[in-house]
Amino acid sequence: MIYETGDFIYEAYGIGGSVPFYTKIMDRVEIGKRSIENIEIDVGILPKDHKGLLGLDILKQHSFIIDLKTLELRT
Template identity: 70%
Template structure:
C-alpha cells in the first residue's frame, strides 16, 4: 500500500471495524518508535468506541510526557488488502490532532516492511499469506 511522506512524518490509511461498525482512518502515523498502536478517542467515537466500566487504564510515556489510555479489542483492522482480526488497540489522546500511530505491535508482529524508496507499506511474503 502507498504511504505518504510530508517531509516530517510518514503516514498511511487503515480501515477499522468495531462491533460491526467500520471506519477508514487516514493520516495514521507509521511510528517505529511507538511500541503500541494508538488511535485517538475522538476518531474512534464515530463507531462507538468509548471507555466502558471495567476497561483498564494505563499510562504511556514518550518524549512529550505521559498520557492515559485504555485498550479495546477491534473486530478487524484492514491495512490495504491485509486483514488482522480480533486485535487489541490502545485508545488515547495524541498531540497535535494526530489521528493515530501505527506502532510496532502491528508492524513487527506481522513483519510489515516500510519501503522508503517506493513509499510503500506491506507485510513480508511469509506473513502476507497469513493475512489474506
C-alpha cells in the same frame, strides 16, 4: 471506541511527559489489502490531524515492510 466503566487506564511516558490510554479488542482492522481480526489496540489522545498510529508490534507480527525511501508500507 469509547471508554467504558471497568476499562483499565494505563499511562505511557515519553520525552514530552505522559498520556493516558486504555485497550480494546477490535473485531477487525484493515491495513491496505490485509485484514487483521480480533486485535487488541491502545486507545488514547492523538493530535487532531492524526487518524491513528501503527505500532511496531503489529507491523512485525504481521510481517509488514516499511520502505523509508518511498514512504510505503508493504506486505
